[in-house]
Amino acid sequence: MRARIAGFSAAALLLAACTEGGVAPKVSDWTDAPSREVPPVSPTDVLGEEDVAARPPAAEVPVVGEPMPAPLTGHAEVVETGSRGLSDVSQVDVDLTLTGVRGKGTVEVEFVSPTGHPYERRTSVVVGKPEVPRTLRFSLPVAGTTVATSAMSGTWQVRFLFDGAPLTTAAFTLEP
Template sequence: MRARTAFLAAALCLSACTEGKSPLAPVDPPGNTDEQPSEPLPATDVLGNGPETARPPPAAEVEPAPVIIPVTGSAAVVGLEEGARGLSSVSQVDVDLTVGGVHGKGTVEVEFVSPAGHAYERRSSVVEAPPEVSHTVRFSLPVAGTTVATTGMSGTWQVRFFLDGQPLTTAAFTLDP
C-alpha cells in the first residue's frame, strides 16, 4: 500500500508540471495570462514614505587642505669689500639671514666656524612673523681688536644657520692675513 501511495503522489506532482516550468516555481498572480514574467516590485523604504529611489550618499563637508609653507633660508655676506679682506682692515663681517615659512616664533642660531674648523662663536635671535612673510636678521662677527685679528685667524670661515635646532643654510667668507 505504501508503494502505491508514493506512486500516486509522484504522478500527481508530475501532472501539475507543464513543460519548462518547475512545480515549485512561483505562481503568477491571477489574471496574468501571458507567458512573460511579471515585473519585480520597486524597493520600498520601510522607514520612509514611499518607493526607494537611488540616492547619492550625503555630501561630506570637505575642508580644503591647509597650505603648508615650507621653511626657507638664504644667507649673504654683506659689507665685506674685495680690497678690504685683510685682518688689519676689517672691523667686522656682517651676514644677513633671510628666513621665511616660520610658523609662530622660531629661534634662529648662527655659528661662526674658524678656518681651523672649530666653532668660534654662537649666537641666537628670536624670529616671529607670519609664515608667508620673510624676515631678515643680521649677525655680525667682530674682527678688529678681537682674537680673530690678534691670533691671525685668516682663511675661509663657515657660517652655519639653524632654525629651532635644525640646519637651515650656510654661508662662507674669507679673511686674508
Template sequence: MRARRAGFVAALLLSACTEGTHPPKGSDDPGVVAPVAPTDVLGEGTEVARPPSAEDEVEVEIPRPMGHAEVVGLASRGLSDVSQVDVDLTVSGVSGKRTVEVEFVSPEGHPYQRRSSVVVAKPDATRTLRFSMPVAGTTVATSIMSGTWNVRFFLDGAPLTTASFTLEP
C-alpha cells in the same frame, strides 16, 4: 508644605508628558524611534547634508621654512682692515615665534662664536636678521685666523642654511 506641594505638582506634570511614547508614523511599537534624515538647515537648497568625502577635502600646503644667507659689506678682506663681518639671513615660511641660531666656524673647522635671536613671523612673511662677528681687536685678528670661514644657521636647532667668507692675513 509649599515645597512638598510644588514637588508633587512637578511630578504630576512630568508624568503627564507623552513625549517619545507615541510611535512614529508607520510603526506600532512605541519604543522605536525612526531616524530623521539630515537636512541643510542653514542653506537655501533642499540638499541632504552629508559628511565631506576625501574628494571634497582641500589640501592645505604648509610652507617649509627657507633661509638664504649673504655676507654684506666686506669690501676689504685683510684681517687688519676688517672691523667686523656682517651676515644677513633672510627667512621665509616661518610661523610664530622661532629661534634662529648662528655659528661662525673658523678656517680650522672649530666653532668660534655662537649666538641666537628670536624671529616672529607669519608663514607668508619674509624677515631679514643681521648677525655680526667682530674682527678688529679680537682673537681673530691677534691670532691671525685667516682663511675661509663658514657661517651655519639653524632654526629651532635644525640646519637651515650656510654662507662663507674669506679673511686674508
C-alpha cells in the same frame, strides 16, 4: 641522519595539512574584512576622563582647495664691505632671510674658524608669519678681537639652525 631529516620533513608536512574541525584555515588579508565606519578617538583622551581644557589645541588642517603653506626656508648672504684683510675689517656681517616662519622660533648662528673649530655661537628669537619674509643680521667682530690678534685668516663657515635643525650655511674669507 637521513632518517632524522625524513622524520622532520614528514612532521612539517603533517602540520601543514592540519585542519580545525575538519575545515582548513582560510588565509585572508586586510582587504577581506567588512568595511564599517568607526568614529575617530582623540589621541589625548582615549578613556574619556580628561578635562576638555587640558587638551592641546587642534593642529592646523589646510582647507581643501587652499594651497599648503610654504615650508620654512633660509638664505644666508655675506654683506660685502670691500676689503677682506684682517687689518682692514672691523666686522663681517651676514644676513639671514627666512620665509615660512610660523609663530615663534629660535635661530642659532655658529661662526666656525678656518681650522674647523666653532669660534662663536649666538641665538636670536624670531616671530613671524609664513607669508612675510624676515631678515636677521649677524655680525662677527674682527678688529681688536682674537680673530685679528691671532691672525685667524682663511675661509670661515657660518652655520644657521632653526629650532635646533640645520637650515643653511654661508662662507667668507679673511685674508692675512
